[in-house]
Each structure stands twice: as C-alpha cells, then as structure tokens.
Amino acid sequence: MAEKDIPGIRTYDAPAGGWGALRATARAVREQMDAGDATVTLLRTNKPEGFDCPGCAWPDKKHTSTFQFCENGAKAVTWEATNKRVPPTFFAANKIGELWHWSDYELEDEGRLTHPMVYNADKDIYESIPWDDAFARIGEILRGLGDPDSVEFYTSGRASNEAAFLYQIFAREFGTNNFPDCSNMCHEATSVGLPPAIGIGKGTVSLEDFDHCELIIAMGHNPGTNHPRMMGTLHEVARRGAPIIVFNPLKERALERFADPQSPVEMATLGSTPIATTYLQVKIGGDAAALKGIMKALLEMDAAAGPGSTVLDHAFIREHTNGFAALAQDVGSATWADIERTSGLTEADLRAVAEAYAKSNATIITYGMGMTQHRTGTQNVQQVANLLLLRGNFGKPGAGICPLRGHSNVQGDRTVGITEKPTAALLDGIEKTFGFRPPATHGHDAVAAMQAIAEGRSRALISLGGNLAVAMPDPEACFAAVRGLELQVHIATKLNRSHLLTSKHTFLLPCLGRTERDMQAGGPQAVTVEDSMSMVHASRGKLTPASEALRSEPAIVAGMASATLPDSKVPWMELITDYDRIRAAIESVFPDFRDYNERIRVPGGFRLPIPPTQRVWKTASGKAEFLLFRGLEEDLVHTDPGVLKLTTVRSHDQYNTTIYGFDDRYRGVFGRRDVVFMNKDDLAELGIEEGDAIRVETAFGTGKERRLDNVIAVAYAIARGSVATYYPEGNCLVPLDYHDKVSGTPSYKSVPVRVVRAA
Template sequence: MAEKEIPGIRPYDNPAGGWGALRATARAVREQMDAGEAAVTLLRTNKPEGFDCPGCAWPDKKHTSTFQFCENGAKAVTWEATNKRVPPTFFAAHTVTSLLGWTDYQLEDQGRLTHPMAYNAEKDIYEAIGWDEAFARIGEILRGLDSPDMAEFYTSGRASNEAAFLYQIFAREYGTNNFPDCSNMCHEATSVGLPHSIGIGKGTVSLDDFDHCELIIAMGHNPGTNHPRMMGTLHEVAHRGVPIIVLNPLRERALERFADPQDPWEMATLGSTPIASTYLQVKVGGDAAALKGIMKALLEMDEAAGPDSDVIDHAFIQQHTRGFDALAADLRNTSWTAIEAASSLSEASLRAVAAAYAKSNATIVTYGMGVTQHITGTQNVQQVANLLLLRGNFGKPGAGICPLRGHSNVQGDRTVGITEKPTAAVLARIEQTFGFRPPAAHGHDAVAAMQAIIDGRSKALICLGGNLAVALPDTEACLPAMRGLELSVHVATKLNRSHLLTGKHSFILPCLGRTERDQQATGPQAVTVEDSMSMVHASRGKLTPASEALRSEPAIIAGIAAATLPGSRVPWMDLIADYDRIRDAIEAVYPDFENYNERIRVPGGFRLPLPPTERIWNTPSGKAEFLCFSGLNEDPVLVDPSVLKLTTIRSHDQYNTTIYGLDDRYRGVFGRRDVVFMNRDDLAERGIEQGDEIQVETAFGQGKERRLSKLIAIAYEIARGSVATYYPEGNCLVPLDYHDKSSGTPSYKSVPVRVLRASAS
C-alpha cells in the first residue's frame, strides 16, 4: 500500500553539498542582505584580515583561500549581517506577552537589535534606556543581592577570548564562581572525561593529521549540518581511499555522499563522493556497548595471534598507560549477547570494525554530541580514549581523538577562564595580576544554575549571548522560573525567547557581531578565538555596525563591572581602550598564551600546547589511564519492549537554538518541524502509519512523565528502538535532573519514551 502524502515531506535524493547548498546559500543571502554587500562580506570569512565565521568551530586549513565558508556558515554570517533591524519602535508596538506567541524563528528573523532596552512591567514593553543608566541600574541590583552567589553568569560560545576573560574576572571580583556555560550542555563530558584519561580535556588532532590518517571512525555526529566545513576534509580523505566507518543511529546524507561546491568536476557532472565506507546504525544510547564490542574483538584477536601479536600495541601500553589489565578483564566478562542487545549491532559487524582498526597504523576517532549528551556521557568519551590507547593512537601523525565542538569559540572561552571550577594556580595568578582575592568555592554549571533559579536561591542572571531558557531541558520548569528573577540581563545581537521571560528588572543590551568593525579609543580592534583543534587566531570585523548605539561585548562587560564595583582594582576602561592590554592580562593568568599579541598577528595564529601529542600525560599518575565502564544499558526501564530511546537533533536550517528556516533538506522535511522520525518496524509494531498524528511521552515513572503532542510520524532510516525529534522543541521531554552526574551534561540524546497514536492517548 502506498504511503499517504504528507505536506512538506518528500524525498531528497541529491547528495549533501552540491548545487542544493549553493541554492540555499543564495536564498539566505537574498533574504537577509544586499547581494553585493553579502559577496564582499562572505569573501572575508575565515581570512587572516577578515573575521572568523560565527558558526562552527572547524579549523581553517588554507588561510589564503578565496572560499572559506559553507552553506550554514553563509547562513550564520548573513543572519548576523542582515539589513533587518529591531529598533525601539518595534518594542513600542509589541508587548512582551504578544511576542511570546511568536515562534523562535519569527523572533530572530526580525533582525538586529539596535539600542539598549529596559523592561517596563506596567506597560509590558521594553523601552529604550541609555547605556550609563542601564549599567548603573544593573550594578545597583547586583550590589543589593544578599550574596554574590545569588547571581549566575552565563556564557555563549560565541563570545571572544577577550570578552570571556573580562567576564570571568568581573564575576570573580564580584565574588562568585557561578559560570553556567553552553559547554555544560554539549561537550562538558569531554572536558571532564578526557583529563582523567589523557590529561587534557581537548582533542589532540590537527587538520594535518587528516592528511596522514589511515582510518577514521566517526561517531554520533552529523557534519553536513553541524560542522559543514568538515565535509571538505572528509571529502579529501575519502578521495585518498581511506576507510571512514560511521556509527550513528540515523542515516545522514552528508555521511553517505557529498558533492564539494569547490570541486568543479563534481559540480559540472552532478557527481558526488561516497563518504562512509561502512555505516553502522547503532541504537540510540548504544555507543559505549559498540565501543566495548570493538575492543573485545580486538582483545580476542590479539590473544589468538599469540605472544608476538601486534594487534594491540603492548609496548605503548607498558610505557605510557595504566589500567589495561582491569579493562581487559571487564571486556572478557562482557558477553557478546549483552553487547548486541545494547548496541543493536551484530557481533560480526563489530568484529569487522575491529579488523579494520587493527590494520590501521594511524586512526582518528571523531565524535559529537551523540556520544556526550547521555547520562553516561563522560564514560562514553573515556571508552573512545580507551579504544585509541589500545593501539597507541596518540602522539603520532594521523592519529588521535577529535571531539567536534559547536560554536566557533566554545572551546576558547573555557581556555580563558569560563569555568565554575577554577584551579588554585589560576586563582593565584588572578590575584597577582589584578590585586583582589577571587573566591575558591566551586560554582554552578548550567543545570545547577537553573535548579538554583527554580528554587529561588539565585535571583540574578547575566547572559553573555545565547538563549539559555530555550537551550536547557525541562522547558516547563525553566521558562516560568526565569520570571521569578530579580534581574535578568541579556547581551545579544538578536531577539530571542529568553529575553521575553522577564524578571522584576530585565535588560537587553545589544552588542556588535563578529562581522562588524570594533572601534575603541586606540582604534579598530581585533578579537581572538580558539577553534576545535586548539588553534588561536584573530578576527577583525569590517562591516559598519548595525547601529551607532551598539557596543562591543568587552565594552559592555567593562561598563557593567565598573558600575557594579566602584572600588574595583581592575582598570576596566583602560583594558577596553586597547584589546592588546586584555591579551597581556590573559597571558599573565594563562602561561600557555606566551607572546600572545605577537603570535596572533601571524596569519593563522598559533596552536596551544597539547601534551598528549608529545605523549606527555598530565594525570596524577603521569600516564594515560584505561578507565572501565561496567554498564551497557543505563536505563532499566528499557526492558519494557514498548519503550524507545529518543534523541533530539538539529535540522539543516538551524544552528543550536537559532532557526534559520523551516526546511531540513537532507531528511526530506520542508516547511515544518513537528515531526518524529521512526523506524518502519517500530511504527508497524505500534499500529502507526506514516503521517499519523502521535504523542510522545516519557517512560521514567516516579512522577517524571512529560509529553509532547501534535507531532507527525515519519518513517526514516533510524535504528530499531530509536526515535528522533527536533531540538529545542523536544527539550520539554528531558527532565532537568536527567543528566550525566560526572559532567552535568543533560541527556538530550537518550530519553526513554513511549509513542502513541493521538487517538489512543
């Protein structure tokens, strides 16, 4: 029987990239900017004298290239550099209550914020306010809190190193280490897990390593949407004939085949390049089981080969690691039956991956939030490290671990101090540099911050970018809690839903974007960012600011700080007059930034130290650690066959919580986001047909049930037992306390749910 036609659902048979990407780029330009201005702006993207793309954190390989942006990068640039404006007259014409009825896409699509605004509760509107008055009012409220720990200082990965550094200095001088950060919601499992394994919470590979690798294992990520410039690298690797083994619950077009818009032959012939040589659809939440299966097969191959086996690098393990015997014992005690059940992958397929891995002398494992956003995220990451350690895949060309970060400086803001757990050494250097003693007690991460707001223990929230209330899980708890704040301050380029969840005193402070000229007292300024491979480089906006009233993020932070701390020992105005002075201070607090100002003036910048690349392990033992994970299936409720695992995903027309449009081209969804992707057999088992209206409800029990209704079921190539829906719409199904206890990362990617036809609910 033919499947019913569903509005907006139709097959998309073209490869990722190609002419589809170019058409989408042209449409993004047409909707937001003048074509000529857009062309000049895009050609400055990711150039030594231009600006760093405000999108993904994938590094730039050739800094002299004339084409260093992708479709989603172009969307990010034109979305920020848009000609659309949101002046004070817009707010005068729309109450906050009425704006709450708009979609997230509609809110951001109005354009750039132009003036600082303060909420007038009596009129239910935002009204223009002068910068000095805004700073004075914010400072007065912050000084009036009973404790500095009643304030939360949130940071988005969009912030530059300079802004992030000043922000953490301000909050610590104010007296708190409450630093909820967007990292807490994505790769905190990496930041927490890898230091225990290899001594640093970052990836260890460079782009050059992709030129020398002999195998890539890609886990839990969709590069065509979330880090599109990676596709050029995978395209090159595939052309070298290097195997790329993908483990991912959904079939993703970019991991199947890709047409590089910079490849004249592929564009002219409508050709494409196969990316994955092997594609294994692991069950949602089954990553650790799959990794243990690969390692178990590797161990069995090694033991079968005898004492002279080179399947496992015993010399490396002896010299550089601890804990191998315990890992081997755990792998032997884990049955293949349990591994197959938890991963949904066969023993034979995992043995084939192990065989390919054993043949490779240089392997890179790349992974995304499909690995980290689980209640076992930290342990998942450590199993990736275990796999690489078994064959000595650290400290040699073409090998290493590659966590795929999101925003272009989400890694950098952590490097320069946005952390709720500062080390004693860093605190001592802050005191030596600025003359005040910062607090030592650990502060709040993102989940803890929202829990404190919900409980009424925190009364002020300062947001350096982002859309915190929408990004966090447990929408029904988070959104109302924001209204109970004494103070909310949002430094932003565009309007979003968090700005409308007004507390007693709420402010929107518009800032310069990455593309815009930053003019300070000593002249035009550059900021710096760190990409996902620890390269630090300069970014210089060239566009005329969207409004003469805009200020830079460093200037806004300095203004709030000076007004809040009239006796501050930090020379705030002097620092923002010349950003070189901020970088000098960063260098004083963080020695890895030696000769900072000199090195960022070199095209391409410089790389921060990564000790594992030299086989130096900054762990307590001085060695890399094999860390066991005895679990395979973290949710006992899944013994019930009616329970599925839900993962939230991004569409191709969005970046984090920013919705550029309503299409998800590669998955065949156009003009809508109200869908749930399901395996055909799971649909049939529940008597559901494609196009049926369904309800998704959680299966936690214990009073934690949550529901999402008025969704449409879509048959898709996804692993049995797994379902997917869009983020952030699906966040309402994730309890705030359903997170990785080691890192605090919410479990957006493995929520136990039941799916019911609407008529059966």
C-alpha cells in the same frame, strides 16, 4: 522517507553539499542582505584579515582558497549581518505578551537590536535607556542582592576570548564562581572525562592529521548540518581511499555522500563522493556497548596472534598507560549477546570494525553530542580514549581523538577561565595579575544554576549571549523560574525567546557581531577565538555596525563591572581602549598564551600546547589511564519492548536554538518541524502509519511523565527502538535532573518514551 503523500515530507535524493547548498546559500543572502555586500562579507569569512565565522568551530586550512565558508556558515553570517533592524519603535509597538506568540524564527528574523533597552512592566514593553543609566542600575541591583552566589553568569560560545576573560574576572571579583556555560549542554563530558584519561579536556588532533590518518571512526555526529566545513576534510580523506566507519542511529546524507561545492568536476557532472565505507546504525544509548565490542574483539585477536605478532601496541601500553589489566578483565567479562542487544549491532559488525582498526597505523576517532548528551556521556568519551590507547593512537601523525565542538569559541571560553571549578593555578594567576584573590568554592554549572533559580537561591542572571531558558531541558520549569528572578541582563545581537521571559528588572544590551568593525579609543580592534583543534587566531570585523549605539562585548562587560564594583582593582576602562591590554592580562594569568599579541598577528595564529601529542600525560599518575565503564548502558534500563529511546536532533535550517527556516532537506522535511522520525518496522509494530498524528510520552516510571503533542510520525532510516525529534521542541520531554551526574550534561540524546496514535 515518505511513501505516501504527506504535506512537507518528500524524498530528497541529491547528495549533501552540491547545488542544493549553493541554492540555499543564495536564498539566505537574498532574504537578509544586498547581494554585493554579502559577497564581500562572505569572502572575508575565516580569512587572516577577516572575521571568524560565528558558526561552527572547525579549523581553517587554506586561506588562499576561493572561499572558506559553508552553507550554514553563510546562513550564520547573513543572519548576523542582515539589513533588518529592531529599533526602539519596534518594542513600542509590540508588547512582550504579544511577541510571546511569535515563533522563534519570526523573533530572530526581525533583525538586529539597535539600542539598550529596559523592561517596563506597567506597559509590558521594552523602552530605550542610555548605556550609563543601564550600567548604573544593573550595578545597584547587583550590589543590593547581598550574596554574590545568588547571581548566575551565563556564557555563550559566541563570545571572544577577550570578552569571556573579562567576564570571568568581573564575576570572580564580584565574588562568585557561578558560570553556567553553553559547553555544559554539549561537550562538558569531554572537558570532564578526558583529563583523568589523557590529561587534557580537548581534542589532540590537528587538521593536518587528517592528511595522514589511515582510518576515521566517526561516532554520534552529523557534520553536514552541525559542522559542515568538516565535510571538505572528510571528502579529501574519502577520495584518497582511507576508510571512514560511521556509528550513528540515523542515516545522515552527508555521511553517505557529498558533493564539494569547490569541486568543478563534481559540480559540473552532478557527481558526488561516497563518505562512509561502513555505516553502522547503533541504537540510541548503545555507543559504549559498541566500543566494548570492538575492544573485546581486539583483545581476542591479540590473544590469538602468533608468536612475535600482536594486535595491541603493548610497548605503548607498558610505557604510557595504567589500568590495562583491569580494562581487559572488564571488557572480557561482557558477553557478545549483551553487546549485541544493547548496541543493536551484530558481533560480526563489530569484529569487522576491530579488524579495520587493527590494520590502521594511524586512526582518528571523531565524535559529537550523540556521544556526550547521555547520562553516561563522560564514560562514553572515556571509552573512546580507551580504544585509541590500545593501539597507541596518540602522539603520532594521523592519530588521536577529535571531539567536534559546536559554537566557534566554546572551547576558547573555557581556556580563558569560564569554569565553575577554578583551579589553584587560575586563582593564583588572577591574584598575581589583578591583586585580588577570587573565591575557591565550586560554582554552578547550567543545570545547577537553573535549579538554584527555580528554588529561589539565585536571584539574578547575566547572559553573555545565548538563549539559555530555551536551550535547557524542561522549558516549562525553566521559563517559570527565570520569570521569578529579580534581575536579568541579556547581551545580544538579536531578539530571542529568552528575552521575553521578563523579570522584575530586565535589560537588553545590544552588542557588535563578529562581522562588524570594533572601534575603541585605541583604534580598530581584533578579537581572538580558539577553534576545536586548539588554534588561536584573530578575527576582525569590517562591516559598519548595525547601529551607532552598539557596543562591543568587552566594552559592555567592562561597563557593567565598573559600575558594579566601584572599588575594583581591575582597570576596566583602560583595558578596553586597546584589546592588546586584555590579551596581555590573559597571558599573565595563563602562561600557555605566551607572546599572545605577537603570535595572533601571524596569519593563522598559533596552537596552544596539547601534551598528549608529545606523549606527555598531565594526569595524577603521569600516565594515560584506562578508565572502566562497568556494564554496557545507562542505569535506567527498560525491558518493556514498547519503550523506545528518543534523541533530539538539529535540522539543517538551524544552529543550536537559532532557526533559519523550516526545511531539513537532507531528511526530506520541508516547511515544518512537527515531526518524529521512526523506524518503519517500529511503526508497523505499534500500528501507526506514516503521517499519523502521534503523542510521545516519557517512560521514566515516576508517575510524572511528560508529553509532546501535535507531531506526526515520519518513516526514516533510523535504528530499531530509536526515535528522533527536533531540538528544542523535544526539550519538554527531558527533565532538568535527567543528566550525566559526572559532567552535568543534560541527557537530550536518550530519553525513554512510548509513542501512540493521537486521539
């Protein structure tokens, strides 16, 4: 932390959670809602008869506990349920060119959108338009494009199962499989990497497994900021004495110590609980090397074990896996010198992890985007699966793999059909249910969609939520690309920067939020979501909608589809009168949703099938597969010691591209975001002092390097050779084509850079 007086940079000594979290929650309430309304609303969060938090996807545990929301969940709820409004008069008074100069925080802080709007290029403003007129014009433009594959259908993980399902049916009946999705930018490496390894692209643990695990290995995630309700679970695990080993380039306060706001003792005594028993600061991009080091140590320990004593679960390996011999040869060929150089960790560190792992009879490995947002993200995920397979850590209590999803229904969207790669089973199910055969060709993911837009091959973008252009790498190219479109449609609750990137025809369609009552012809409706552990449950908003003109996401999708497809085989208007009808259609297409409507009426919902929990492997061979990662790191390797690796991170006052404020208190940053976190020894070696204005420049060696200016250096506990800056500000350093070639996930987490003092 700061050793000299730098405005907005100061040491924060308190634990994660605790009174700091309660004060921040109170401030969020005070700035957005009436205290009474906020209290009632927050107490409905994540309850059986309430609504699902629009924040993270961590599952619910005890619905009878005092409250089921965290600080960042409270920010998400109050940000959506705010008293502030953005009516048509706001747009009449503010031209788009003027709004462009507002900060992202200022745009969203204006409040909730209230009426459907259409862009008037002559006046450079949005103007109100009746819903039916908007749908009719959108349908006319879409039909006039001629080529269905020139349209991109983007989905945010905020969308419910019902909205996402109708959305993909609309796009497929229209004639395309172009589904850029927010998961393309976060856990696509999981969705792509795990099926060939264990037969499913999801996590395998339940929340109850954390009660039985004997060890947690946490890799590449910061739960205190990105999925704070997980901290309650880690707190329980730590207090019962199970070790938690953390691999992360940055020291993150929540993984060091945490005070549970629901613990009277910790709150009264200002106490806290240590979380990580071992904290290993792996170099950015060194995760695969670290995993190989642990596996190498395990193999050596197993070979050295005496007769009748083994370290690996050989019975499990024989019965349930393929490829062990090849893995053992590959891991054995890696040298400790190379593993240490690439991971930034010592042989002794990794051997100690292997020993702890060997002692545990039930291990969970949790990981986040610090593992997936690399050019080798898919392979990183597969190495996690390899480590678990070596000791049979699937299909038993307290064991398994736990990818930490972001948005509360990003996993559910995928489950109900948001995929650019439709399977034969999906196509068959749609044809059986609706009477038309969708196209089978693979469509665009997020990167491919933006490239098609930039090249003029795609001419329309429909966005079911989100802030796509800002979330993507290379904002300069993305902003210019979407401005050149024929049509943009944004279904949203609040204004964001993507809405200012207007095209020839741009529509802004305001929708209900999770917190609001959804009343259709058949009465009040519930939607459903899937959490990161495959639990599907109902969400029922109770608040009066922010405007009488708002429509639900399913109703907006149905309205667009009906207007676009006059000869549709889908009874769009009938489906949205009662969402039970949508769920019956989901069940018809996806048999795993059997008795859907009955099971979501049970408090807590139901869990979708996870075959690896039964040691059933839906792979081509019928067994789990050890999959190799040749080498130790990404193919773009620098030997120049002046080249560092940069990762983008979220502050504690944001969720994805939504900026709630300018404090990142756990990292000691207040009132600003223009910082680059660096190791103090790297600063000294570069002749830079903390607080100096610096320039960050990429080091791809292509002659087209990118720059991040107007930032300062901040000394921080980060691995040598590693630097970090905030997302999305740092996206300007990431080329659009710098991504995992297998999953398409942009490599936000390992950008080669040079850092110099600014002129």
